[in-house]
Amino acid sequence: MVIALFVALLGCDDGSVLPDGAVFYDVTVTAEADECHAGGEGITFQQVYSYALVFSGSAVNVYMREKSDEGAEYQEGAQGLTSGCDITYSSPIIGETLEDGLSVKWVLDGTAIYDGGDDGCVEGAADWEGTETFTIVSVDDEEVADPSVEEGCQYLMSSSGTISAEAP
Numbered sequence: 001m002v003i004a005l006f007v008a009l010l011g012c013d014d015g016s017v018l019p020d021g022a023v024f025y026d027v028t029v030t031a032e033a034d035e036c037h038a039g040g041e042g043i044t045f046q047q048v049y050s051y052a053l054v055f056s057g058s059a060v061n062v063y064m065r066e067k068s069d070e071g072a073e074y075q076e077g078a079q080g081l082t083s084g085c086d087i088t089y090s091s092p093i094i095g096e097t098l099e100d101g102l103s104v105k106w107v108l109d110g111t112a113i114y115d116g117g118d119d120g121c122v123e124g125a126a127d128w129e130g131t132e133t134f135t136i137v138s139v140d141d142e143e144v145a146d147p148s149v150e151e152g153c154q155y156l157m158s159s160s161g162t163i164s165a166e167a168p
Contacts, residue, residue, distance in 0.1 A: 018052055018054075018063055018073070018074045019054050019061075021054060021055075022052040022053060022054050022063065023052070023053045023054075023055070023116060023117070023163065024050060024051070024052050024053075024163065024164035025050070025051045025052075025053070025114070025127060025128050025161045025162065025163055025164060026048060026049075026050055026067055026161050026162055026164045027048070027049050027050075027051050027128055027159050027160065027161035028046065028047070028048050028049075028159070028160055028161060029045070029046070029047055029048075029049060029132060029157050029158070029159050030045065030046045030157060030158050030159075030160075031043040031044060031045035031046065031155065031156075031157055032131075032156045032157055032158050033154075033155070033156040034155055034156075035153050035154045035155070035156070036136065036149045036150070036153035036154070036155060037149070043155060045157070047066065048066075048067040048068070049064050049065065049066055049067055050064070050065050050066075050067045050074070050164065051063070051064055051128075051161070052064075052074050053087075053114075055082065058081050058082050058083065059079070059080075059081060059082075060079070060080050060081065060082050060087060060089065061076055061078075061079055061080075062076070062077055062078040062079070062080060062089050062110075063075060063076050063077065064077040064078075077091055077108065078090055078091040078108060078110065080110075084121075085113050085114060085115070085120070085121030085122075086111070086112070086113060086114075087110075087111065087112050087113075087114055087130075088109075088110070088111050089109070089110045089111075090107060090108065090109045090110075091107055091108040091109075092107070093105050093106070093107055093137055094106060094107070094108075095138075102139065102140070102149065103139070103140035104136060104138070104139050104140075104149065105136070105137050105138040105139075106134050106135060106136050106137055107134075107135050107137060108132060108133070108134055109132070109133045109135065110130055110131065110132040110133070110159065111130050111131055112128055112129060112130025112131075112159060113128075113129050113130065114127060114128045114129075114130075115127040115128070115163070117163055125162065126160050126161065126162060127161060127162045127163045128159065128160060128161040128162070129159070129160055130158070130159045130160075131156065131157065131158055131159065132156075132157040132158075132159055133154050133155070133156055133157070134154060134155040134157070135152065135153075135154050136149060136150070136151055136152065136153050136154070137151060137152075138151055139151055
């Protein structure tokens with residue numbers, strides 16, 4: 001399900017055009033915990049994404065695409081705020097009907113410590129260290145193979161990355 005959530009997040013076509021001045025990061029998102037299935041058995045996930053951050057004062061728009069899909073357009077995935085080296089961001093409510101018939105809506109909330117190119121905030125080679133949480137906000141589970149996914153359950157992810165040397 002987590003893969004489907006990220007795919008749906010990136011598949012939202014809001015007509016966004018990536019503004020000039022974006023700062024690019026290659027971010028690996030890795031599943032850490034599944035609170036939506038008994039025993040956390042429903043999650044195995046690791047994927048590299050390209051995040052483009054566009055700043056306006058302390059406000060930030062986070063645009064995303066799969067790193068392996070170089071030809072794809074960035075989609076605005078979340079909006080947030082920065083304070084010093086910290087960033088917090090949230091997506092709007094996103095929904096989709098998945099392959100198994102489950103109709104689900106969720107939000108993505110993230111926090112990270114990031115370097116803007118000066119290596120002053122994140123220790124080591126990384127420029128981005130954070131967490132992301134997918135929270136299920138509504139589920140229509142009629143006749144679904146896995147009715148264990150309930151409103152309020154969460155998928156917890158870690159995110160780690162570096163500033164990308166190349167802009168698309």
